[in-house]
Amino acid sequence: MxxxxxxxxxxxxxxxxxxxxxxxxxxxxxxxxxxxxxxxxxxxxxxxxxxxxxxxxxxxxxxxxxxxxxxxxxxxxxxxxAEAHEFDCGTAGSVTLILQSLLPALAFANKEINVKLVGGTTVAWSPPANYFEQVLFPTLARMGLHATLEVKKWGWYPKGGGVIEVKVKPASGLKAIDLTERGALERANAEIVCSNLPPHVSERMKARALQLAFENGSKNFQTKTFEAPSDDQGALFFLTAQHANALAGFSALGERGKPAEKLVEETFAAFELFEKSGACVDEHLGDQLIPFLALARGESCLRALVTSHLLTNAWVCEQFLEIKFAIKGKENEVGLVTVKGVDF
The missing domain is CATH 3.30.110 (Translation Initiation Factor IF3)
Incomplete structure (x- = not known):
C-alpha cells in the first residue's frame, strides 16, 4: 500500500x-x-x-x-x-479536472473507450474544454496518445450541466518528447464563446482582439465566434498559439460586471508574458504532461514554468513509478524538466 x-x-x-x-x-x-x-x-x-x-x-x-x-x-x-462510462458532477465542478484522473488509464486500455462527463466545461481554476481539445490532446498525439473531445453542451458556474464526450484510443506505448525550444510563432487563433448573452458582448471581444493582434504584429490571426448552448450565461475568450515545436493556450472567463474587453486584455497579457519567458510550453501544459513523460519510452525534456502543481505531479509519479525527475530551476521560474520514462 x-x-x-x-x-x-x-x-x-x-x-x-x-x-x-x-x-x-x-x-x-x-x-x-x-x-x-x-x-x-x-x-x-x-x-x-x-x-x-x-x-x-x-x-x-x-x-x-x-x-x-x-x-x-x-x-x-x-x-x-473497459466499457463506456458517464459521470455527473451534479454541480459546476470541472469536467476537465475529472478527466485528468481518468486519462492515463483510458490511454492504456485494451480498446477504445468513450466517456461522457457532465458538469462545468468552462469554470474558474481549471483548464476549459477548449484547452484539452486544442493544446493538450494534440501534444499527446505527438507522443502516441490519440484522444478526441467534443463539447455537446457548455457548463458555466454556477449551474453547470455542461456535457463533453471523450474518446480515447488505446496506446501501444508513448514516445519521449523534446519540448525545450518552442521555435517561431507561426499563428495565433482565438475562440469567442458566449452563452445567452447580448450579441454586443462577442462583438466587443472580437474588435478588441483584432486591435491587440494588430498592435502586437501577430500574423495570420483569426477569430471564431459562436453561441454555445447552455442552461446558464457565460463568456470565454480562448487563444491558441502555435509555434514551430509547441502549442500553448491562454484564456479568461467572463463574470458579472467585468467588461468584455477585459477578457481579451487578460488573455493577451498572459500570452505576451509567455512569449517573453523563454518557456517552451505554457504552465498548464507543463504540469499536465508530467505523468505522460513518466510513462514514455526514453528521455523526455521540457522547458516550463516550475509551478507547485508541476512539482507535486512529479513527486506523486515518483511514489508510484520507479523514476526520478531532474528539475533545474526555482519554483515560479522557468526551468528544465528531464525524466527517463518507464516505457509502460
Missing amino acids: IEIDGSHGSGGGQVLRSSLALSALTQKPFTLENIRAGRKNPGLAAQHLTCVRATAELTNARMQGAELGSTKLIFEPRGFA
Missing part, C-alpha cells in the same frame, strides 16, 4: 487526482491522508468526490473514506472496466 501525504507541495486536489490516475493505471492501492490540507476548506469537496467515484467505477475499486469532507482515502483498484 502506497502512502501519500496530501499536504505535500501545493496541498490541493492535484495530489488526489494524480494519485487516482496512477493507481488506476498501475493497479497499485494507496492511502491518502491530509487531503487538501493546504486549502481553506480541507477534505473532499463534491468535485473531488466525483473524481474518486469515477476512477473507482473505471477500476472496480474498493474504497474507504469516499465521502464529503473526508481527509483520508483508501483506494484499492481491482481491474479495469
Whole structure:
C-alpha cells in the first residue's frame, strides 16, 4: 500500500487526482491522508468526490473514506472496466479536472473507450474544454496518445450541466518528447464563446482582439465566434498559439460586471508574458504532461514554468513509478524538466 501525504507541495486536489490516475493505471492501492490540507476548506469537496467515484467505477475499486469532507482515502483498484462510462458532477465542478484522473488509464486500455462527463466545461481554476481539445490532446498525439473531445453542451458556474464526450484510443506505448525550444510563432487563433448573452458582448471581444493582434504584429490571426448552448450565461475568450515545436493556450472567463474587453486584455497579457519567458510550453501544459513523460519510452525534456502543481505531479509519479525527475530551476521560474520514462 502506497502512502501519500496530501499536504505535500501545493496541498490541493492535484495530489488526489494524480494519485487516482496512477493507481488506476498501475493497479497499485494507496492511502491518502491530509487531503487538501493546504486549502481553506480541507477534505473532499463534491468535485473531488466525483473524481474518486469515477476512477473507482473505471477500476472496480474498493474504497474507504469516499465521502464529503473526508481527509483520508483508501483506494484499492481491482481491474479495469473497459466499457463506456458517464459521470455527473451534479454541480459546476470541472469536467476537465475529472478527466485528468481518468486519462492515463483510458490511454492504456485494451480498446477504445468513450466517456461522457457532465458538469462545468468552462469554470474558474481549471483548464476549459477548449484547452484539452486544442493544446493538450494534440501534444499527446505527438507522443502516441490519440484522444478526441467534443463539447455537446457548455457548463458555466454556477449551474453547470455542461456535457463533453471523450474518446480515447488505446496506446501501444508513448514516445519521449523534446519540448525545450518552442521555435517561431507561426499563428495565433482565438475562440469567442458566449452563452445567452447580448450579441454586443462577442462583438466587443472580437474588435478588441483584432486591435491587440494588430498592435502586437501577430500574423495570420483569426477569430471564431459562436453561441454555445447552455442552461446558464457565460463568456470565454480562448487563444491558441502555435509555434514551430509547441502549442500553448491562454484564456479568461467572463463574470458579472467585468467588461468584455477585459477578457481579451487578460488573455493577451498572459500570452505576451509567455512569449517573453523563454518557456517552451505554457504552465498548464507543463504540469499536465508530467505523468505522460513518466510513462514514455526514453528521455523526455521540457522547458516550463516550475509551478507547485508541476512539482507535486512529479513527486506523486515518483511514489508510484520507479523514476526520478531532474528539475533545474526555482519554483515560479522557468526551468528544465528531464525524466527517463518507464516505457509502460
